Amino acid sequence: MWAWKRNREASKKGCTRTQAQFVAYLDGRANPSERRVFEDHLAGCATCRARAEEFRGLCIALDGLPVADPSPAFDANLRARLAAESTPRGFWSSWVPAPRFAFAVMALLLMAFWVSSLPQSSRAPVFSAQAPASDSDFRMIRDLPVLENYDVLSKFDVLSELPGVSGALVDRNREDTE
């Protein structure tokens, strides 16, 4: 009883060890030593013997697998695709694979054209708006000694005619100076 169990365990171990060699043995690609080991195992393992028989039957069954042959149009279609591959492409067709680049170049060209087509007058304010401002600044700086002279300003009646300045304030200034 124990001997039978021991043989069975050994056979199981052999089964797992020989699994990788199973296919190579059946398709005739196992080397002689692998073949001998496998045949020794088969001689003592009824399960693997039965399995090997079923594998042989399976190989015969698989031989009858249907196939699809190339259609008559296969060669013609392939030649057309190959011809399209090897035809040298013109200058304009070289833009086709890079549409983003072509679009970017087009956009730049259009923008450059638009900027150059703007009338001079519409571009002038950008510069002329600066000119008067700097001119008045210059005049103010030039007149600064006069404006800072208190005596001149206190006798400057024109200030009383200014809309925001009250006459009282001007009179008070006059009294102060006197």
Next chain:
Amino acid sequence: MARTDVQLMLDVKAGDEQSFELLLRKYRTPLIHFLYRMVRDSAVAEDLAQEVFLRVYRARKQYAPSAKFTTWMFRIATNLALNSVRDNRSRQLEISLDQKVDAGEDEQHVIEVRDRAPSIEQELLARGRSETILGAIHALPEKQRAAVLLHKYQDLDYGEIAKILECSDSALKSLLFRAYETLRIELAPLVKTTGG
């Protein structure tokens, strides 16, 4: 003396279009067979095969014979086929999940997405023997499916298939064992043992 595939490809690289024609004639049919078994649609298989040849042609200038030509070509084909299968599967999943489900009063209704092909009995009733086998292969996980098709029908050696699937030789052998084991169980009613 017949030129090897690598020599033909090097000639293509040098500008010999006739060599490409020879490669096309040699591999057109096995490539379409492989792709048809991968995607189960002849029109898609043809389209993918054309794409494979186009990619080979486009890459001719950079071609370096570091591996066998078939390894390189089937690697391109396998990747294209797997992408196509994934795209198709996600499209089908979108359609099935978008469909209205009559859940009744039960708010927590679960949409069951089938991940296996119909049973062998149903398949036998509905389709022929060949279609059943093709269906069983198609139900395999993608990598196992590609491994079986490259091993069984393209007669490539383990090293080549391992390179195509980007795995080790031992991992490939385990992958193949699991795939054939699944097929053995799924196709049991069709399989006649040679001994009995």
